[in-house]
Amino acid sequence: MNNTIANLGVAAVFDGYPPALHRRLMQLRQLIFETAEEIDGVGKLEEELRWGQPSYITSESKSGSMIRIDRWKSSHTQYAMYFHCQTTLVDTFRTVFPNEFRYEGNRAIIFDEDDDVPVEALKTCIAWALTYHSGKRTSRGK
Template sequence: MRPFDDPAVEAAFDALPEDTRKGALALRELVFDTAQALPDAQPLTEALRWGQPAYLAPKGSTIRLGGHKQASFALFVHCQSRLMGDFTSAFPDEDRLEGNRAVLFDDPDQIDDTRHGWLIARALTYHL
């Protein structure tokens, strides 16, 4: 597991229920792996936004990770962006979604590096 730079972010993960934490940490690894693989790699900042771990790139749109009332954990994107619309066009009916703001997960095995990595890459480069 990648070490935390911000103790507040680490504390936020530690406060999550075990199932939620396991899935959110798996998504965190995918966020960092995807960011490193981008041809237009940008510095990635990990911080808290709305009390949840968030990932920000200078030319990107914020990604948040956390629990969800209808799922064990979720990957959130900015609801006023076109990210979820593009994602559902590229991968129709492959995920459980909450409108235009989140991909919902019940198990870390549901995380697909290709499909969800695509969404993460689009978010991290949204304004390029």
């Protein structure tokens, strides 16, 4: 797991979150890196700021779709994992995991800092995003 944030802009964004939100977003970040390491052919993840949000894309960008994480709107207790809105990812998540998450349209999974995050289901969602363009679908979680 990559605990060091090499991108100073990304590090500054994480440092600006309230402590509980910072901890939760760092947990999402860790899940993204862990999941990427578990999937053959994903390659190295690039961490950068996109639209002011920590963003993750495979070095082989043709294989995956970008994942972003951030607080939810201006909330101090809610946060989200964002996906490209022109993909079918969130619709797929909603079909496969109808009760595990709260969704926002076709672009986000929303969490509250007090939520027990269903880790295996979320890792499946992350894996599907990281392999979206490659046609691979892992059977993680279900």
